[in-house]
Amino acid sequence: MIKHTPILSDALKTVLRAAAKTMTADMLKEAIAIQQIPAPTFDERTRAAYVADRFRALDLHDVTIDELQNVYARIPGAKRRTPNGKDEHKALLLSAHTDTVFDAETSLEIRRQHNRVYGPGIGDNSLGVAALLTAAEFFNHTPLPIDLWLVANSREEGLGDLGGIKATYKLLADKLAAAIVLEGMAFGRVYHAGIAVRRLHVRCHGEGGHSWLHFGRPSAIHGLMRLGAQITDIRVPESPRTTYNIGVIEGGSTVNSLASDASMLLDMRSEDKEALATLERQVRNLVEAQMHRDLTFSIEVVGDRPAGIVPRNHPLVQLARMALESVGAQPVYETGSTDANVLLAAGLPTVTVGITQGGNAHRTDEYIETPQLSDGLAQLFILMAAVGDWIKFA
Ligand SMILES: [Zn+2]
Structure with missing residues (x-):
């Protein structure tokens, strides 16, 4: 050999x-x-x-x-x-x-x-x-x-x-x-x-407000949590093995404030770079779908291992x-x-x-x-x- x-x-x-x-x-x-x-x-x-x-x-x-x-x-x-x-x-x-x-x-x-x-x-x-x-x-x-x-x-x-x-x-x-x-x-x-590994820092921003006075306005944390829940419903292939993990989540200021900012760090891995690209596309589509008039999302690539x-x-x-x-x-x-x-x-x-x-x-x-x-x-x-x-x- x-x-x-x-x-x-x-x-x-x-x-x-x-x-x-x-x-x-x-x-x-x-x-x-x-x-x-x-x-x-x-x-x-x-x-x-x-x-x-x-x-x-x-x-x-x-x-x-x-x-x-x-x-x-x-x-x-x-x-x-x-x-x-x-x-x-x-x-x-x-x-x-x-x-x-x-x-x-x-x-x-x-x-x-x-x-x-x-x-x-x-x-x-x-x-x-x-x-x-x-x-x-x-x-x-x-x-x-x-x-x-x-x-x-x-x-x-x-x-x-x-x-x-x-x-x-x-x-x-x-x-x-x-x-x-x-x-x-x-x-x-x-x-x-x-x-292959891709890591995304997803940030959500809204105008914030008071939890009682402004109830009903969008909250960055609520928006980010909705997005997170959708991400955890993504089905990934077992072969080629493909995984994701929301490893860090941050945001908000006080318990009685509508959060104006929240963010998550998402780690995605695959044995196959096409499968990884598909997963990232799914995540980006979900982020896109969450965008509405009062909440804005941004995505930054913070990790890219070939x-x-x-x-x-x-x-x-x-x-x-x-x-x-x-x-x-x-x-x-x-x-x-x-x-x-x-x-x-x-x-x-x-x-x-x-x-x-x-x-x-x-x-x-x-x-x-x-x-x-x-x-x-x-x-x-x-x-x-x-x-x-x-x-x-x-
Ligand atoms: Zn080591």
């Missing part, structure tokens, strides 16, 4: 597994150190500076932070130059997002229990960033045959709209042959397809499978919405892989399991080594 793809020798895999094992305890310490630095989406500055310091301490090339707080570094390939001195091969990108869903006031206290470490953002994605730094340390010492770009990017969560990775891709597009995206808690999974896929039989996906199998894990193929969407939509072969298992993502009692950390890191080393060879010999 894997054409022109050199398979790593068992001896090399054993070496990589042993290396991962010796680096696992430090990776966990690093994950906790990163987790202790608040990094809400759009405010990743402090965490970005920390990662840049770690890159500099390893003496990596081209260490920079851009204006979106993406942190870049490069490890030159071991034999990447032809006799005439030109770059022979394109590079591998390894990325992990730094931002979290938690605001700056959230307590970041860590708690250990049995084989678990609990803490907001520990798995999503402090561990991913720690694995990025650990891989940087290892492959700086034992370089791939090709250039390796390391990026700790911003703006993956919430309304960040993948702004960090979009800027990364813009900067590095013509240098890259493939990408691996790290998500701390996704161990055992190979994300090879990104689902869809993309790299087929299961693609060498990169198969190497990710091989890497998991070589640490005794059973790979599960997944579709999801991560930074990889941007890269996949642009046609760059990309997989998202994890480092361990965990739970309660996006909650303050988020946790990671520690026993799999070593296998998770070994899988990453094996995957990166294999992809390096594949890019070089493909």
